[in-house]
Amino acid sequence: MNKTIHKVGEMVGIPSRETDQILAQVRANTAKLEGCSEPHDFSIALNRHTKQPLPNPTPQQTFGCRWQCSKCGGHVDAIDKSWYNRGLVGRKLNDLNACYEAEEKLDQNQRERMMEYLHDARREEWNRLPIKTTEAFEWMICHATAAQRWEAINRAVAST
Numbered sequence: 006m007n008k009t010i011h012k013v014g015e016m017v018g019i020p021s022r023e024t025d026q027i028l029a030q031v032r033a034n035t036a037k038l039e040g041c042s043e044p045h046d047f048s049i050a051l052n053r054h055t056k057q058p059l060p061n062p063t064p065q066q067t068f069g070c071r072w073q074c075s076k077c078g079g080h081v082d083a084i085d086k087s088w089y090n091r092g093l094v095g096r097k098l099n100d101l102n103a104c105y106e107a108e109e110k111l112d113q114n115q116r117e118r119m120m121e122y123l124h125d126a127r128r129e130e131w132n133r134l135p136i137k138t139t140e141a142f143e144w145m146i147c148h149a150t151a152a153q154r155w156e157a158i159n160r161a162v163a164s165t
């Protein structure tokens with residue numbers, strides 16, 4: 006594989022030394038990803054050129070960028086991130102306990118956002134309630150499905 010990559014490198018005009026560097030980077034990244042206490046949390050957008058984290062990325066900045074896992078530091082492209090997260094949602098869709106565990110890891114800000122997103126998701130139901138009390142809101146939140154909670158958790162994490 007090494008030789009093949011070097012040949013391809015030569016064909017497209019990349020010097021052998023740079024090919025070695027790229028290979029080393031790919032291996033280091035793979036090692037990080039494989040050493041992660043999964044699930045990965047690909048929530049950090051990386052600058053396309055510097056590969057440094059973007060603090061408050063704009064949609065233009067995240068277009069085509071790579072996403073870093075906040076736990077292991079490994080990174081993947083947007084397509085891999087999307088497939089990974091879909092798999093994660095699929096596996097955990099009906100797992101409320103895993104959901105509560107994830108919720109406990111949210112900070113105050115994220116938790117509030119998560120509640121807002123859940124509220125959004127169930128707004129119609131909320132609007133139909135004749136009396137809107139904190140208790141009613143809590144009841145509604147507590148009875149959200151695991152899928153709704155995951156969606157809200159993911160959005161809350163992605164927005165911070």
Ligand SMILES: [Zn+2]
Binds near residue numbers: 038041042046074079
């Ligand atoms: Zn990870």
